[in-house]
Amino acid sequence: MGHLDINVGKLKKNAFRYSKVRGETASRVRIPGGVIDAASLEKVVEIAEKYGNGVINLTNRQGIEIPGIDLEDMDKVNLELQPVIEALNINQTQENGGYPASGTRNIIACPGARLCPFGCYDTTAFAQKVDKEIFPNDRHVKVAFTGCSNDCAKVRMADYGIIGMTEPQYDPDRCVSCGQCVDFCRRRSVGALTLVNGKVVRDTQKCIGCGVCVVYCPTRAWTRSEEHYFRIVLLGRTGKRNPRLAEDFIKWADEESTLKIIKNGYAYIEEYIDPNAVEHKEHIGYIVDRTGFEKFKEYILKDVQLSPKAEVAQNIYWGGKHYDSF
Amino acid sequence: MSNAYIPFPSTILDVIKHTAQEYTFRMSYTGDVLPGQFFEVSIPKYGEAPISVSGIGDGYIDLTIRKVGRVTNEVFEHYVGQKMLIRGPYGNGFDTGLYLGEETVVVAGGTGVSPVRGVIDALSKGESRDNKYVIVGFKSPDDMLFKDDIKQWDDTLNLTLTVDRATEGYEGNVGLVTQYIQDLPLSDPKTAKAVVVGPPAMMHFTIIELKKKGFVDENITVSYERKMCCGLGKCGHCRIGDQYICLDGPVFQYDKAKELLD
């Protein structure tokens, strides 16, 4: 090995890892929404065998990391990655230049309505759509999509957590009061349904739009709303200072508004980020802790036309862990 | 076309209170009816409940009702002179003629006494009463129904009255109805007839005892209580196998009934 002269900042921005093993790096293959075609995955395998040490890491955020790559092979790896980047439809700054890395993290999505019986929308498609809109971006932002309130994608740990909702439609003429929706809503969800006079009454305040009633109705008395709705939860995070779950911002939001809110957040970060932040990265939540939620809300709701159905939280109070004594 | 679902009004002529939970309502009714048949008693807005005929007289039927459901609770708020809506009678009922000349044992438990009260009455008024045996059981002395009738049956028939458990001051038999069967002084159990009505477990074990005693299936008659909802063979709730309890039952010969698996 000759003298290594590596620009570490550039390396990181090219989606390579600064490794503890001197002379080595790892290639980070970002997979928006966690869905990759088999041919691309084969290509990843090929790179791992040819340039890496023959193993593949599956990352926490649905990406792949190929470890054990010689720092000198980065350009070759980038060339090999080109078909993968094209197949995944990644916004690229330079052809054959590999992945543009970012502060904004890979967008997570649960399998959603493509596979899951409870999915209320196509999580993968929405993740990919948002990916095209916000990548690449240096700011540290985490976006996650989950198909229903089960939150298998753990979106309450993200800055923007998007939870699918359906508004159950009820046809009393098809209801035989078998009680299964009431029972399953109680046992699998929030218990928003009751039988009154042989028909089902839905407590619209309690209902979280999970669609369990629709899944279990044997007569199609319950069906899904034509519109897809979303619950947007904000500013959950892990980390060393104050890890916490995201709190609810809007319920019954529409897709367009949801997309716009996520995009709007970047202008707020540019305006209020701590200029001395380490590596120019600061979780939005900590910025909001400084400016107050009102300011953030003002930015993210800019030009957003919510439907009358949407319910917006006036204020949000987060809890979580503070490492002050224990 | 007449609509079989439309109930007719019937006047409450008398209310006989047996226990806190069980009353007999004497209802005005003229028409054919047999012991063991049932009526759908309807309280508009509350629903219908199938109730066995527990007595038949000139211009009336008795309906003994237990306070156990939404409809039956409401029935208890009705008094003499008021009307209830009923429809029926439904089901086949008992053919009392089968037993009058024969050596016969009637075993009844709890509310199961209601459907056979008419049968026992017929036997107690029949000609040969010496070979008629009646075993009646209740959970406790407080649960006894038809006390006046029981006194009279004791005079006219070979009656065994028993309770599962005694209360203070009670001096009669204590034990399940099944334990009295082997001691019955029957002349020929192979030709004797039996009528068994009561809770499922009581019927099950009574029949075992009867067969041990020598009874044949064909001579045992049972009455099956099931969820009878329409009474007209339409709603399907009471069907067992190819039999509709509301049309073909509730009274069955045991050789047929034993083939009816819920």
Place this chain on the structure above:
Amino acid sequence: MGFVIPRAAFNQIIETLARRYRLYAPVRKKGAGRFLDTDVIMYDEVTTADEIVFDAKSDYAFKEALTPLSEVLFYFTEATTQEASFDNRPLLIFARSCDMHALKRLDQIFLENGPEDVFYQRRRELVNFVLMGCANSFDNCFCVSMGTNIAPDDYLFSVDLTAEGVACNVQDEAVAALFKAYGEETADVVPAHVTENKVKVNLPEQVPFSVRTDPLWDEYTVRCINCGRCNFVCPTCSCWSMQDIIYTDNGNVGERRRVGASCMVDGFTDVAGGGSYRKKNGERMRYKVLHKIYDHRQRFGINMCVGCGRCDDVCPEYISYSNIINKVYDASKEGE
């Protein structure tokens, strides 16, 4: 009388018929399935031919026209009982052979088992059929085994969409007059029917009592989730429950209605005081299956099941009813 007419002409005939009849046909309900973006084909009123789904089996059966899932029988006031009114315009139902056979079973329950059911009868009198031919068997169909692959004769006309046009065997004079306005009568048109299904069942002639307590049912105590979907999609399941409703908390006005019931769902056998029978799902499965292929036949001479396979289509637990029939057949052979 046979007619082969262009689709456009057929569409016009249907629109004309829609003025004489309420047309009741399988339609595609977009997004009405259990899962997102899944459709359901169920019966509904139509006014045009294009709404009718000819190329798929309906998920739910036509029976809802005769036995609605929820139906008011009477209205009560303090002192009066008034029979509920209903839509008494004549009805023209588009149905396949299996479903037309199912009608006979419904008739047996509602008209021949005890006194006639007025609420059924008043609708039944209005019913006419259009036979939808089956050029091919759909998934899970076993009509050939059940002997229901050839339709009964009492339809006004049949419909088969063919490459040459819409082929119809018209049996009703008034409808024939309509067809004649659009085309010449051709040689006989025979409605398409299936002669072989992929799924075949063996039907036991006698089911010995031992089969009712056979361990074969135990599997379903574990697998079946007693949701009752198999009953609600079945063209021959007709059980129902009575319900009384008060309109206001202390009001004197209310209604008595009946709603569909399922022998698989909890509560079907509940009696006042808390008793119930067939607590295990395997017992419920035995009760349902033997009714379909044996108990009904013992009483009425024909099998209740018409082999449409909708129960297999809908079962969320992938329980195959047709497979159970074959198990019952084998167990019956052993029990002989």
